[in-house]
Amino acid sequence: MADNSFGQLFSFTTFGESHGPGIGCVVDGVPPRLPLSESLIQPYLDRRKPGQNRFVTQRREADEVEILSGVFEGMTTGTPVAMLIRNTDQRSKDYGEIARQFRPGHADFTYQEKYGIRDYRGGGRSSARETASRVAAGAIADLALKQFLGSDFRIRGGVVQIGPHAIDRSRLDWDNVDNNPFFCPDPVAADQWEGFLDSVRKAGSSAGAILEIVADGVPAGLGQPIYGKLDSELAAAMMTINAVKGVEIGGGFALSAMDGADAGDEMRAGDQGPEFQSNNNGGVLGGISTGQQLVVRVAIKPTSSILTPRKSVDLEGQDVDVVTKGRHDPCVGIRGVPVAEAMMAITLLDALMRHHAQCGLGDPA
Amino acid sequence: MADNSFGQLFSFTTFGESHGPGIGCVVDGVPPRLPLSESLIQPYLDRRKPGQNRFVTQRREADEVEILSGVFEGMTTGTPVAMLIRNTDQRSKDYGEIARQFRPGHADFTYQEKYGIRDYRGGGRSSARETASRVAAGAIADLALKQFLGSDFRIRGGVVQIGPHAIDRSRLDWDNVDNNPFFCPDPVAADQWEGFLDSVRKAGSSAGAILEIVADGVPAGLGQPIYGKLDSELAAAMMTINAVKGVEIGGGFALSAMDGADAGDEMRAGDQGPEFQSNNNGGVLGGISTGQQLVVRVAIKPTSSILTPRKSVDLEGQDVDVVTKGRHDPCVGIRGVPVAEAMMAITLLDALMRHHAQCGLGDPA
Amino acid sequence: MADNSFGQLFSFTTFGESHGPGIGCVVDGVPPRLPLSESLIQPYLDRRKPGQNRFVTQRREADEVEILSGVFEGMTTGTPVAMLIRNTDQRSKDYGEIARQFRPGHADFTYQEKYGIRDYRGGGRSSARETASRVAAGAIADLALKQFLGSDFRIRGGVVQIGPHAIDRSRLDWDNVDNNPFFCPDPVAADQWEGFLDSVRKAGSSAGAILEIVADGVPAGLGQPIYGKLDSELAAAMMTINAVKGVEIGGGFALSAMDGADAGDEMRAGDQGPEFQSNNNGGVLGGISTGQQLVVRVAIKPTSSILTPRKSVDLEGQDVDVVTKGRHDPCVGIRGVPVAEAMMAITLLDALMRHHAQCGLGDPA
Amino acid sequence: MADNSFGQLFSFTTFGESHGPGIGCVVDGVPPRLPLSESLIQPYLDRRKPGQNRFVTQRREADEVEILSGVFEGMTTGTPVAMLIRNTDQRSKDYGEIARQFRPGHADFTYQEKYGIRDYRGGGRSSARETASRVAAGAIADLALKQFLGSDFRIRGGVVQIGPHAIDRSRLDWDNVDNNPFFCPDPVAADQWEGFLDSVRKAGSSAGAILEIVADGVPAGLGQPIYGKLDSELAAAMMTINAVKGVEIGGGFALSAMDGADAGDEMRAGDQGPEFQSNNNGGVLGGISTGQQLVVRVAIKPTSSILTPRKSVDLEGQDVDVVTKGRHDPCVGIRGVPVAEAMMAITLLDALMRHHAQCGLGDPA
Numbered sequence A, B, C, D: 001m002a003d004n005s006f007g008q009l010f011s012f013t014t015f016g017e018s019h020g021p022g023i024g025c026v027v028d029g030v031p032p033r034l035p036l037s038e039s040l041i042q043p044y045l046d047r048r049k050p051g052q053n054r055f056v057t058q059r060r061e062a063d064e065v066e067i068l069s070g071v072f073e074g075m076t077t078g079t080p081v082a083m084l085i086r087n088t089d090q091r092s093k094d095y096g097e098i099a100r101q102f103r104p105g106h107a108d109f110t111y112q113e114k115y116g117i118r119d120y121r122g123g124g125r126s127s128a129r130e131t132a133s134r135v136a137a138g139a140i141a142d143l144a145l146k147q148f149l150g151s152d153f154r155i156r157g158g159v160v161q162i163g164p165h166a167i168d169r170s171r172l173d174w175d176n177v178d179n180n181p182f183f184c185p186d187p188v189a190a191d192q193w194e195g196f197l198d199s200v201r202k203a204g205s206s207a208g209a210i211l212e213i214v215a216d217g218v219p220a221g222l223g224q225p226i227y228g229k230l231d232s233e234l235a236a237a238m239m240t241i242n243a244v245k246g247v248e249i250g251g252g253f254a255l256s257a258m259d260g261a262d263a264g265d266e267m268r269a270g271d272q273g274p275e276f277q278s279n280n281n282g283g284v285l286g287g288i289s290t291g292q293q294l295v296v297r298v299a300i301k302p303t304s305s306i307l308t309p310r311k312s313v314d315l316e317g318q319d320v321d322v323v324t325k326g327r328h329d330p331c332v333g334i335r336g337v338p339v340a341e342a343m344m345a346i347t348l349l350d351a352l353m354r355h356h357a358q359c360g361l362g363d364p365a
Helices: A038-048 A092-098 A108-115 A121-126 A128-149 A174-179 A187-202 A230-239 A332-359 B038-048 B092-098 B108-115 B121-126 B128-149 B174-179 B187-202 B230-239 B332-359 C038-048 C092-098 C108-115 C121-126 C128-149 C174-179 C187-202 C230-239 C332-359 D038-048 D092-098 D108-115 D121-126 D128-149 D174-179 D187-202 D230-239 D332-359
Strands: A011-016 A022-028 A065-067 A081-086 A154-162 A209-216 A244-249 A267-270 A273-276 A294-300 A310-313 A319-322 B011-016 B022-028 B065-067 B081-086 B154-162 B209-216 B244-249 B267-270 B273-276 B294-300 B310-313 B319-322 C011-016 C022-028 C065-067 C081-086 C154-162 C209-216 C244-249 C267-270 C273-276 C294-300 C310-313 C319-322 D011-016 D022-028 D065-067 D081-086 D154-162 D209-216 D244-249 D267-270 D273-276 D294-300 D310-313 D319-322
Touching: A011 A128, A011 D022, A011 D081, A022 A128, A022 D011, A038 A065, A038 A128, A038 A332, A081 A128, A081 D011, A108 A121, A108 B332, A121 A128, A128 A332, A154 A174, A154 A187, A154 A332, A174 A187, A209 A332, A230 A244, A230 A294, A230 A332, A230 B230, A230 B244, A244 B230, A294 A332, A332 B108, A332 C332, B011 B128, B011 C022, B011 C081, B022 B128, B022 C011, B038 B065, B038 B128, B038 B332, B081 B128, B081 C011, B108 B121, B121 B128, B128 B332, B154 B174, B154 B187, B154 B332, B174 B187, B209 B332, B230 B244, B230 B294, B230 B332, B294 B332, B332 D332, C011 C128, C022 C128, C038 C065, C038 C128, C038 C332, C081 C128, C108 C121, C108 D332, C121 C128, C128 C332, C154 C174, C154 C187, C154 C332, C174 C187, C209 C332, C230 C244, C230 C294, C230 C332, C230 D230, C230 D244, C244 D230, C294 C332, C332 D108, D011 D128, D022 D128, D038 D065, D038 D128, D038 D332, D081 D128, D108 D121, D121 D128, D128 D332, D154 D174, D154 D187, D154 D332, D174 D187, D209 D332, D230 D244, D230 D294, D230 D332, D294 D332
Parallel strands: A267 B310, A310 B267, C267 D310, C310 D267
Antiparallel strands: A011 A022, A022 A081, A065 A081, A154 A209, A209 A294, A244 A294, A244 B244, A267 A273, A310 A319, B011 B022, B022 B081, B065 B081, B154 B209, B209 B294, B244 B294, B267 B273, B310 B319, C011 C022, C022 C081, C065 C081, C154 C209, C209 C294, C244 C294, C244 D244, C267 C273, C310 C319, D011 D022, D022 D081, D065 D081, D154 D209, D209 D294, D244 D294, D267 D273, D310 D319
16 A cells, blocks of 8 residues: 555555645545535535634635546545645745754654655645645545445544543533534533633643543444454554543543453343443444444644754754744644544545455355 | 465565464565574573463473574575464364364354365464464564664563453553563562463453554654554554454553643754653554554453363254363463564564655755 | 556555575455455466476476465455465576576576676576566456456456467467467467477477457456556566566557547447447457456567577676576467456456446445 | 555545546655656646647647646645646547447446446546546656666666567667657668558557666666566556556567577676666566666557447447447557656656655664
8 A cells, every 4th residue: 555545445545745736636436426516515614724713724725626537517436535625725934944943842853854855844744734635535435325225324533631621421422512613512611611612722731631522323243353453453443543641442441450351341131132221332343343333533743843942953953943833733632623523534435445345245055 | 475474575475274283474575684593482482382371272392493594694685584383282083073163253164165175273373372473574684683782672561451351550560570470560460360260260261452562762763654644553463463452652542532632742952852751652653663662452352262161053054062182372462472473573673664665865955 | 556466446466586485475455255265266376387388387386385475264255365386396406507697588687787786596586477466466356356257257368469470360369378389369370389389389489479368248348547557557467587588469560550430439329239240359448447358568578588698798898698498488478368358357357446446435426 | 545646655535527627636645855846747748639730639638737736936845746737628528428328438428337337528537638647646756766877777668569560670779769759769661660550540440569667777776576466567557548458578579489598688797787688578577676777568458449340239228329429549559658657757766765654764773
């Protein structure tokens, strides 16, 4: 698999830098005869779009997607869907002074070490701007999954912790995520976070976050053991998102501390077949979906671009102090939600297709 | 990539079930002219071998590996190295009664849902026995890395938490991991865990664990952004290990709660080039290694096979109570250490080769 | 994809050298619940087995395959099927004198150049012995295709030219291929070849061949354009077989000389849908199967191991004259037939699965 | 590997239809710090551009490439290079009448069978217009190879047969290919072909061709046996080109008729190391380059779009007679030359990188 591609059967390849002509992706393996148009994809991009409130970067990108191929008379044809988003609001001058400096916590140093060259403007390829391409690809996956799995299928995501402030899970209500600027499923926490993030921003600092993404209506049987396990693919998918430093499935790290008698999810006969009595495993057993809700949590580190001066070195290896101006998210985790949702959709459609290929050819016996 | 393969350039494919004729793997992309023999691989397998103390399964497998190909006169030839480990101590009768039952927390239900058939003997393909193959493949990777990266390179791993009992990091000493049956780098914690695990075992239950795997001597520049990021590959690798439910890099989930001014690792000029002042990012920035210590932590759930009766259903969907007899690890996390080390070695050699292919052809300018 | 693997969804990885402990393969992506056993695979291997008549190598290998995994109670489980064939009749002494010489036409020189080391015994990895593994993998593919495509599906192959002597196509009768030692579909040609090959053998030389492999009952729609075209995959598959120097589909090279008005296969309405009036395209248009007979021809060069002395150099670059003793096929093309059939089966099953994954999820509209 | 991608390490993914907004590709694995700009790529595209003489389609596409990413200040950065070529001269009305008809010899029928939908305008995805993307990707590969392999490295190609008229190989002169509209290396044949093709065009028909592509300066050792053999990759590459029905390496099909004593290329010590006395194997032995000239020949069928009425059926399965108007190449093989050269460059760079990854890490011993 190429380095800038993800997925085996439903796959996409992204391209583009923060301050180049544009970004985009080529989505391959798209099932044919799906209704598709820019207007169906745009709402997904709009959720991620910068400049929408004071808690995200004030860079104002239209993020208008153009479909270049793979759609004919409003339907997918089974050929690659290429999508292009032109960059329109690059202020390269903001970045001029860091052309020779390595911003702490950023990929400046490592890109330079790896390639011996880097497009330093806005982080170049390592900018979170790349994630718009994934959201566009994820939109196709989500639309396809809704077609194939029906109305029971639904991916939802939100921020369940900002900085040290977690939601109260007794108030978790996914319908609340669109009522506040944080994709927060707990209305009370959302109010508290507003003050917290304002103070972080005023202090010239930033905050991390923990995201939770869930999928309902996922059939049992998806995931290809041993090295194409559904949870392994999901972990890989999430870890490719900028600033992500951890992934857990279901109970995750907390499960390590539980007693074995409590951890395993018991089952009982139900009206519609076996029913699980709990979901500590987050909908995955042995790398294969159980039919329960799929639950993934993602740890995102604080935004590295902050106004507070930071110690670093420059290209010549000399000590410098770096202050990152420009327009940045005080908490990049927030806009990570639609990106993580997109990655889950892509991973699930790919898993569905892989499962179908091996196990859906009919009963040989 | 095939479902049972891992790695792009240095890759391996495993096969085998817990109670079939044997397990093994084919390792492809092995650099030529590496010294290799069974006696060089066996020590890696011996670290993972069952039956060595009362805290791991009493199944007694010789786990003797036979190299079937790819080695000539003690050296690798660049052709695939196939390795076979015959199963010798299968007691299939232990498992007869669960042929028609789904053990909670196990993959019994999901394999049946996915494939419509399963080899139920000892968990079949989903048994942790498969991990011996990875350890054999990992041995080759580790030996190769030591050749190419020199004596500075070293992977070490241990258990840093069993059940709710974490080590005291001020006592962390990697040299201590071989002095106790838990791969515990904290001698005091190791003593305490002994009592804890005995009580867990006597209660017919089990415990989870958190592993930490570190690599020193990793050069800067490894990892292929955006979808071949080193941390994404490591997360995928770890998540394929049985019972793993979470992965974090460096500060991980705790990093989400930190202030942005503390989280980013500052740099200063040092005698040998830039020096990082901290390692919250665990040796990876933007998916590329920084040259610092690589730090990965892995959450492992409690062993699902326990003596305590558990509610479940059978193949016909009828309620049953499952008691898992047989010989099981009270904490599967312990024997996960050499497996996680192996997966790190494999991931690193693959990343080294991928980096070298793209960036090591010489300076075109 | 690893170097020693073939196929995307139905894939296999082979291992082993001519004179090592054994050869074999791991087949991944096997559909579950297929009846499978050694006895079902052995007949495919027996067709390729050496030592059966005077026109093939007199090396006598039992070529008995052992299934190591992936089958439970006579059925595939969806997990990898590993197969092992032990080498039993290696006479390494025959090859001792060429340990330091490069046999003309063989891979001795190139393996040495590439890897800086080679297992020279019997050609090591480059020996045609490797193809037994493919035949075993192909057997599974063929059995699966027969299950999924029904009794109309059938792959047949034969030798249509040996040295300069082609069959008379007016006498082509696939039922004849098992009546002579050449897999020749023309009984008259088979008789003539006997004398020709005897003279070639007595002269201490060898002959090339052209194979033709056809598949009936292939549904329209298989093949993934643009870079997974069915004919591209078939060409790649055939070109991996030892000594193959050319591949053509349908009319192939002769088609280049035809007039455009004759070359395109016309269609007319038939009782069961559109019917093609000719098959110059060999059952593939735009990389996708048409539903017609699939026709592939394969050019195989003369056996390079001959008794006639040949000029060469040794490891030190000194001039030497090489005489290849040992037991060799006067025409390796003959035993290539079951191998080419196997590669076609593998390619077709993979194509079927890939098509099904993308286009078989149901009608989204 | 995705269906619309080619290459393992140096890889590209193409998108676009003949009459959509545009076509293009994303090239991944590009080595960093290569000089690159539109002006370096354009000359490669210009060789393939339509409308340049009366023997190729009169469609007039500017074929101007825009680099969207991966280049910074005139140098590659190691990130994906996306390239876009807008379609400018689509005359969709020409194709309106065949919206419901299957043109014989084209992919109309098979795309419809496979996907249940097709973009019929100008052949949509199956149009040879797609090959412009490959030429752009191939330009990068060729430029890179020249950097890494030096001035000895050179790929050249031409048409060695049009219809039944082959060149006289005693007159073969690669320097002649740019002196005539046929990329013909034989000046006398070029003159003859002019009259032949004019008569073919006037008859409303078309002609096939055989191409020959050679590469000098290829080091020994490239190619990854067994399933990544250099000749297998080349065959796959060539077979993905529109209208290709056959591929041969070196002596190819003619080699099958040779005597074994003549076929194997002998060697003798030379001033600069071993020297081959002939090149029947076309520079590849055992799937690995020998260091000799690499020789590939490609059979291309006659253009399927001709003015002569042809029998076919329509979407409803009714008999129709198809006359293909529009602007078409009387011999598509001609413009196939730069495409085949591009595919060879891509295949070679990929092989170089794969070889380097496995065997270029240094001497472990």
